[in-house]
Amino acid sequence: MKNGGASLSRRALLGAGAALGGLALLGPTRTGQARIPTPFVPTRSLTLRAGEMELKLLGPGKPASRILAYDGTPFRTLRLPRGSRLEATFENGLDEGSTLHFHGIRMPNEYDGVPTLTQPLVQPGGRFVHLLPLDDPGTFFFHPHCDETGQAGKGLAGVLIVEDPRDPAFDAEHVLCLKDWRLADDGSFLPLTEPDGASKAGTFGATRTVNGAASVELAAPAGGDVRLRILNVDATRIMDIGHEGGEAWLIAVDGHALKPVRLDDLPDGIWRMGPAQRIDLHLRMPRDGGSVMVGDYRSSDIYPFATITAQGRSARPRKGPLALPPPDLPRPELKKAERFSFTLQQATDAAVKDIGLPPDDPLAKALLDSLCVGSTTYWGINRESWPTGERRNVPPPLARMETGRSYRIEIKNETRFPHPVHLHGHAFEVLTSSLGRLPRHFADTVLVQPGEAVEVAFVAAPGDWVFHCHILEHMETGMMGYFRVV
Template sequence: MLTLSRRDILTGGAATLAAVAVGGYAGARAQAADLLLPVTETAHALRPDVVTGGMMTFGDRGPPPVLRLRQGQPYVVDVVNRLREATVVHWHGLRLANAMDGVPYLTQAPIEPGQRFRYTLTSPDAGTFWYHPHCNTLEQMARGLTGLLIVDEAEDPGFDVDLPLNIRDFRLGADGQFVEFYRLRNAARGGTLGTQSTVNWQTEPLHDLPAGGLVRLRLVMTDMTRVGTYDLEGGESRVIALDSHPLADPLPAAGLMLAPGQRADVALRIPDTEGQEVTLTLRTDRGPRLMARFRATGRSLGRALAELAPLPANPVAGPDLSRAETLDFVFGWSPEGDGAASGICGSLGKSFWSINRVAWDGDTPGPMDPLATLRLGGSYILRLRNETPNAHPIHLHGLSFRLLRSNRRALPPLVTDTALLLSQETMEVALVADNPGNWAFHCHVIEHQKTGLTGYLRVA
């Protein structure tokens, strides 16, 4: 685990920052990386008729690549920063070593322009994940830095096609160029919605898929703000996993509510008739918004959903509820409302939100005290109380937790890393603190995250 103190940064200066930023790379040069992943500026046609400039991506051009790992096997990524500002990469949902988690100052120094950092990713879990920066997070994500990451099961689950879907908005004006990424009055409420919905950086894409085939759709919500309800219509379908973890009892793929950071794996049987379509839509006040189409092509493969065996459960330890300690976390307004620190990794300059009445002081050297310290190997119940009129998708790095109960609704027996906390909801979740380190704990509405609704838990 790497934690930089304020004194480390101030006394060491640029040399200390540079040495630590390449620390994940130095000493491992003899081993070839599985992937060289540059972070670059780019331009792309998010709409069919215009190219949007000022974008950012992972890779050389176009949408960020879908990374594929094997469960339990190490995967080495050399991230090279070709931007004109600092960045880091966080691997959302992966339970990995703390030094690889990608949170500035909490686990590593920012990767400065021209520097590189070596991440070694070894996931005990299979499923659908994603990756994004945790430095100048709002602007970098808004410009395009959200990519998908798949950890394949040890055995082939039997689909004909595996189709990851990066679902997110961009904030574009009538000319197809970026407008302001946020408005402070919205940051103090539900957040600033995008204006252009995309799937894999395309508007209403059409995918040709084998008629009568079985497709694994991986819906990944990489948006900064939107909590949406999605419907899949025109074929047989069922939700088989949520937030990377298989469901013992599949759910209907209609009325599926997903918040920023959440994921859903859907088993879809494509219709038998060539040309017939399945649609993915988002519910809005103006009616369904078409997100993507899936068209049957060729002669029917004649597959059936019943052919699919349940996905194997991931090896997440079960908490001992009879001995679990309960910890309380209150998500509310900031007690001050102003004065958030600025730093290398940016700030919106305001503190609207807090956890346990403490607003995050910004991504600066010398992180604040942890919200709580958990004993390594101990079982805990986290009582999450939202006292605000807005929903908050609460994400915990490095650990997975089980939903237990809510004062507002029945909860499925789900294992997750990102739970949507409704307005005025109190939710209890349980976990085993089995991964040592400092783990960020925050709302995944990025405007909320960057205006105070962030902290961290220490497992030691």
């Protein structure tokens, strides 16, 4: 089996031994134009308040940690039916500026949550209202888009599940949020970023959790069908998701269905996922009972984050995987698509330069808030870096595109480290990998290995859309830019 261009995983070693629908009018935004629902009639209105809370991450009997969460709930989870119109009011209960970004959702650009580029920074005590059409079913999440290393690093993330009534019926469903924490023995936070980490693979936490606990014990009927929604909400860690026992199929990536693929048939028998990526697994429990372990096999110390034990017996044993309805997304016209190429690089002196927008651009004089940029530049895209330190002027876009046109984007990784690359506001189609390790699928984040080139394609939606590495330290130290679609 191919190893995907990285070191052979523990899983492989063990195996060897054993559009927005119905929107018509265009309305102006701060940075151009975006499709706005007219009229937008909310079917659900809610408030998400960011603030502090205590959680015993080190275990029972150990000191609690002061983490950040929405509504005082770790990994606050929202469930809404497909087609919902969500009015979400963000309240900033922190002592610094923040915003709210709904990751993976196709939406009008002005609700994307990127400070300066799409909206003002929400100051402490402030509010911002998001109007979101939820037309794509799947597993998504939400998080801040300012001081992400600090705020998301302390736990500020929530889950958004858009349910599809067409989905097959599972015997059980579980949401699993994977995150590391950088904690001292007294429960306090260690520095969330260090120069040696930010300039390399990232600054890792040593306390690993799923849903805020060391591991979870779950139950399902023998021979039953379980849907696992697995989210990597860590700031840094790349994970190799695999299982022992039963059968498992990959049925969705970043919320979007794909033709089921047996996990054991993938390279190394795992799915490699970086920060911000999500997968849905269909797990079939052994018919003779017993248990199934799901874990991260990336290192020699396997992290078994979930154990599902058979209890009773399924009333409807089935064969083969349960496929989700195919995604209803804009399909790029590949033969007519314009091509761009973007190279992920270590920053050079040439990348650290003051590049400005033309004087007549609406954002030419805008300054990025100091909390939303890093202090040092380590990374770049096409030899250009997002501003850091004292360089706070909004840079020009990486590319200019036209609404409704198809684009093919090559992402080349010339660094020694993997990078999960995310494009806001779009679901792109992953077409090819130079290492031949990826099935064709839709996603909003793609992990690009060292020396790898990945090609994706999408239909451009109007707005200024951020394109960045989702290892948060890499993003905040230069590996970020945006596409301007007019």
